Amino acid sequence: MRSTLAEKKMLKERLEILKKQMQLRLDEIRVQHQHSGNKGTNVEEIIRQFLREFLPPYFRIGNGEVIDRSGAISRQIDVVVTNADHPFVNDLSNPTTFFIEGIAMAGEVK
Secondary structure (H helix, E strand, C coil): CCCCHHHHHHHHHHHHHHHHHHHHHHHHHHHHCCCHHHHHHHHHHHHHHHHHHHCCCCCCEEEEEEECCCCCECCCEEEEEECCCCCCCCCCCCCEEEEHHHEEEEECCC
16 A cells, blocks of 8 residues: 555654653653663663554563573663564563574664
């Protein structure tokens, strides 16, 4: 199905509004917190919330460590997005361990 010009314009406007909202939230964090660790934790959560809103529900979003088949464990990862093959994790509000085979995406927030 092809997008109409009006649909593209509406999407562009919505993304612009989201960009402004996110910038305001980031500015607020910078004013509220002096410690870089506190700033980072809050910024990471904003990114995870954004992804939860726009990715399909079978993608679960959290943070923590990733373990591979050989047992090697990654450093702490700010954003981990699981795919449909990852075992269900009930509580993604805290850092957890993820299996590399079930990861769709992982990244650091700077």
